[in-house]
Amino acid sequence: MSNFENLLTRLIQNPRFFLTFLVGSLLCFVPIVHFFAFGYIYRMTKILRVNGTLELPEWEEPSRLFIDGIRLTIVLLVYGFLPITLGLIIIKLLIPDLAYTSVNIFLGFWKIAVLSLLCSAFYRYQRNQNFYELLNFTLIFRMAVAFFKSNFLALVLCYGLAFLLSPLYGFSIFSVLLVALIQSTYYFYGLDIKGGRAG
Numbered sequence: 001m002s003n004f005e006n007l008l009t010r011l012i013q014n015p016r017f018f019l020t021f022l023v024g025s026l027l028c029f030v031p032i033v034h035f036f037a038f039g040y041i042y043r044m045t046k047i048l049r050v051n052g053t054l055e056l057p058e059w060e061e062p063s064r065l066f067i068d069g070i071r072l073t074i075v076l077l078v079y080g081f082l083p084i085t086l087g088l089i090i091i092k093l094l095i096p097d098l099a100y101t102s103v104n105i106f107l108g109f110w111k112i113a114v115l116s117l118l119c120s121a122f123y124r125y126q127r128n129q130n131f132y133e134l135l136n137f138t139l140i141f142r143m144a145v146a147f148f149k150s151n152f153l154a155l156v157l158c159y160g161l162a163f164l165l166s167p168l169y170g171f172s173i174f175s176v177l178l179v180a181l182i183q184s185t186y187y188f189y190g191l192d193i194k195g196g197r198a199g
Helices: 002-013 017-027 034-051 062-094 105-126 131-135 137-150 152-164 169-193
Strands: none
Touching: 002 017, 002 152, 002 169, 017 034, 017 169, 034 062, 034 105, 034 169, 062 105, 062 131, 105 131, 105 137, 105 152, 105 169, 137 152, 137 169, 152 169
């Protein structure tokens, strides 16, 4: 957890963080426009993956931000929205009164597991920006299990953050993706550097 705390502290202490967080969160309130916010997260994690440094890049090259945002959205739909929806359907058969935003230990655990899966799939995809990488289900699952075991508390924190900020869904979406994808990129980058060949 110490690595996560250090990473989060470095991020928050950046003088540009709060303005960046505000802009990204507000963009996430508007469909299509949210691609720019997602693209920013994509750019940030890519810098971290390439050189291992945590930076807040500029909001430049909007066309590139938009395209990268679409890329992240596709990964999110395939490895985030679809698994959560499938899990909700299955759990709802067992607990009929359950809603998508309900507080339930089974649904909460499933959402945390799916977040781990999403982070792993995103890291794998960003390796060479090839959507065929998303079909390597076995590798992505192994990555997700490793990340889940090593970063469970960080994932729980992300889930809690999503729940607390859910009335302001733009802030919820941006903050959870920002924190989760930065932490997972840092984690898998460390494995790659050590020769663990995470993705």
